Amino acid sequence: MTTHVALLEALLFASGKPATLERLAEAAEITKAEVEAALDALEKACEAEGRGVRVDRVAGGARLVSRNEFDVAVRSLLGLEGKNKLSIASLEVLSIVAYRQPVTAPEIAELRGVNSASSLRTLLDKKLITTAGRKEVVGTPFLYKTTKEFLVHFGLADLKDLPRPEDLDALYGVEANTAQTELFPEQNSPEEKTDSEEEKDS
Amino acid sequence: MTTHVALLEALLFASGKPATLERLAEAAEITKAEVEAALDALEKACEAEGRGVRVDRVAGGARLVSRNEFDVAVRSLLGLEGKNKLSIASLEVLSIVAYRQPVTAPEIAELRGVNSASSLRTLLDKKLITTAGRKEVVGTPFLYKTTKEFLVHFGLADLKDLPRPEDLDALYGVEANTAQTELFPEQNSPEEKTDSEEEKDS
């Protein structure tokens, strides 16, 4: 019996989201009644021992949640942990700034197909990018570039050290795709590049 | 005190990834010593009560994990295949990166006697290693280093926990020599062990 309780605890712990009695029984290879009994025991144990988590019964199933009274601390911890984290969207924006700098928000939005203001804010907050003056076009938008911190973080001496598609191909053994090399119009003067892209801005 | 244990349990439960003592202390608004004491208590409680989860001290922090024996049930619930083991080739590359970091692909190839690009790719994809800039030598090859995920994957508190050369000598029955001392500078040359070398066959 005790093993069932431990097993159920492990299952609910690893699941993250509510699991139905059926699925729990199937995974544990025990009957639904046994699952029910083990859940009850686990619930009581959490209660009696004043644990940090409790069993939360939801429609047709159960999950483990942290106790409400610890919410503030939990939020604080997740907030702290989040400090080093970037969303996929932010990483994409960072990569665009890195490879296309100096670049404006409208240009980034054009390339990504979505407004990227909040990602830019995140990256500015984390000091991975900074402003580089304004662009002399309608609306004089800010230009963005990567910071020294960015270089330090990635261990680069110079922006020229950013990997090129050939580097990726070398590592991944992909046949060199010449079409992709032209994605990096770094060789052109930046003015020329940004001007032509500007037309596409809405 | 008991509340601290419950609080710590809630925090580790919610975090998922290993959280450092500093972070936990800050989030819980208690001292590091209190965190340490509560973690110990939690660890013992999990053990004593035969719980489904246990405290895992890795990568300079702590997290909760389900117990090994529930692996099959957990996978069944999550609908996951068993986690793939790394190939010997990848593990060789990983050991070299771990001990020699930061290290370049050509250096790894030299040490192993074979090109190791595909292993590097696997390790990068699994986030066990990452880039650490480029080396200022001909060809400016990329440098690689291990990640926090590497520590988590192998259950290491930090890099000092890596298998020691002494352990390896026991494994191999190799006499200490100068080359070894160079290789692993922290090591004091142990006395000769002249067991047969055969045991090692895998």
Next chain:
Amino acid sequence: MAEGIRIPVPAGADLMQPYPVKLPTFEGPLDLLLHLIRKNEVDLRNLPVADICRQYHEYIVLMVELDLEVAAEFLYVEAMLLHIKSQMVLPRASAVEGEPLEDPRDELVRRLLEYRKYKGVAESLHEMEAVRLGLWSRPPARVELTEGEAEETDLSEVSLFDLLTFFKGAVDRYRAQHPPSMEIAHQKFSIKEKMEQMLARVKAGEGPVPLSEIFRGLSGRGEAIAIFLAVLELLRLRVVRARQDGEFNEIYLDPTGESASLEGYEESYR
């Protein structure tokens, strides 16, 4: 393909008979050498180079016979072994009196020891991993305070290649949504051009031009449609007129003597 040279040992392979039953795979030439040293129970530091060299060579031959691609690395090490072997045979003299002789095997032994070190670490890691793979952590709780953005990555684990991959992803997506126009792929026929050609031909003074002749030897339907539209336009502008003697007879084109500007006919037909 250079990496992961796997040498499956065939059931009947008796080149060097007492193989360990489970001879798995070799990670490279150094791995093969270590295996031979272990198998022969010889001291790595006092390597019987001639023996090892012969057995090594037999392995290479076996690989060739099994149609396995012998990676350059294996051949390189074989050359190295042969070189050492030849040096061992030559009488050696110390360059400086009293200094110990340099053993031609030193470099190889050093490399083997070093490699074996890492191989040992790899094996330890392998065992450590096996214990760890059964552990499951909890997916981190999603709290709304991270502006609802889905997956988050720890910046310390983002490699330079990830950065490049993200950028490529954005550019590829952009390209997929903004495909370049396909015009280059097709030959285009300008109606204006065809009008000019028709007019020139009709006005050449060689009498009325039969319509059927105009449609001879065209490149395809696109051109035919362009010509047809050009003829209709010329008729509409009254610079050309068409005559037909009777039903189903040939239609002849000849100039009216009028002229009209062909500017503005930029329409094309594919």
